[in-house]
Amino acid sequence: MTSLPDLIKPIPYRENISFSKLTTLGVGGQCKLLFEPVDEGQARSLVKTFIREGWSYRILGGGSNLVVLSDIDEPVIRLNFKKELKVRGREITAPANYGHIRLSQEVALQGLSGMEYASGIPGTTGGALHMNAGAYGRELVQILSRYRYINPEGDVIDAVPDSSNFGYRWSHLGSGYVALNFTVCLTPGDTKSIQAEVESNLHKRGSSQPLSKRNAGCIFKNPEGHSAGRLIDQAGLKGYRVGDAEVSSEHANFLINHGKATAQEFYDLMIQVQSKVQSRYGITLEPEVEVWGNIN
Ligand SMILES: Cc1cc2nc3c(=O)[nH]c(=O)nc-3n(C[C@H](O)[C@H](O)[C@H](O)COP(=O)(O)OP(=O)(O)OC[C@H]3O[C@@H](n4cnc5c(N)ncnc54)[C@H](O)[C@@H]3O)c2cc1C
Known part of the structure; x- marks a missing residue:
């Protein structure tokens, strides 16, 4: 990218932030340019400028539904508005x-x-x-x-x-x-x-999901009439591991990062789970997570 247009220079931004800090899963490369607009006006200036310059851009929230496979060169917008209800x-x-x-x-x-x-x-x-x-x-x-x-x-x-x-x-x-x-x-x-139901839902998750390990929630969508987790479990994949990436033994639709998983390992694990479920049941699992970037 060439130098930043004047209009967006005052908008807070940071360079070269690792996606391990920006996502719950913790794999991926660098976010080359992270803009953090503090209000709607700044967010709109960014979008207008990117359109005018012909740059594509991405939006990041809490990074809890993302698998990032490589550096992301496009500018990324993460809102930093006042958190008021x-x-x-x-x-x-x-x-x-x-x-x-x-x-x-x-x-x-x-x-x-x-x-x-x-x-x-x-x-x-x-x-x-x-x-x-x-x-x-x-x-x-x-x-x-x-x-x-x-x-x-x-x-x-x-x-x-x-x-x-x-x-x-x-x-x-x-x-x-x-x-x-x-x-x-x-x-x-x-x-x-109401609070009792909130607590009970949290408890259910605590006892059925691998919340002590880094993860991105359910990796695959439930195919029509099926549970993705059940299909992966019945294909015998709980505990299946590629490097530091593993199919959780608590919940088969959660793929976890034991700490040092690379994007390549995570990608390979996703592909292998898809292909084993496909060959056993003839069902194609589609990612529920968003995948950013590519494996070279
Ligand atoms: C332990 C765990 C449990 C989970 N359980 C569930 C569950 O029960 N149900 C469920 O639905 N999901 C679940 N998820 C997945 C995830 O939490 C949700 O999908 C969540 O809504 C994603 O929000 P985010 O801010 O983290 O989005 P991100 O992961 O940052 O981004 C996801 C997508 O949303 C887009 N996006 C983010 N913010 C904006 C914005 N302001 N404007 C436009 N686009 C935006 C991004 O561009 C990206 O395409 C779970 C995840 C984890 C880690």
């Missing part, structure tokens, strides 16, 4: 860099029901919107009342959810879109029972 009765608006788990805990404390399912889903609210994150048969779009984003043309859009724009671990906010905030509409309930 706006509460209007049953409606809560959160900036897109707000912690998703923190939001579910805070609304529970306020006696608002509807986000209990999210109490163990890490990352940011922006990442949750992009992914339409969900668990236990619930997903974000079910409680979403409004959301605000920058589109790939650099316009700020206020939207209400339309079912055609959200699906299973998918939303229309694909490449080039920057989620800015969202508003959820919740139901008043009994604080103690």
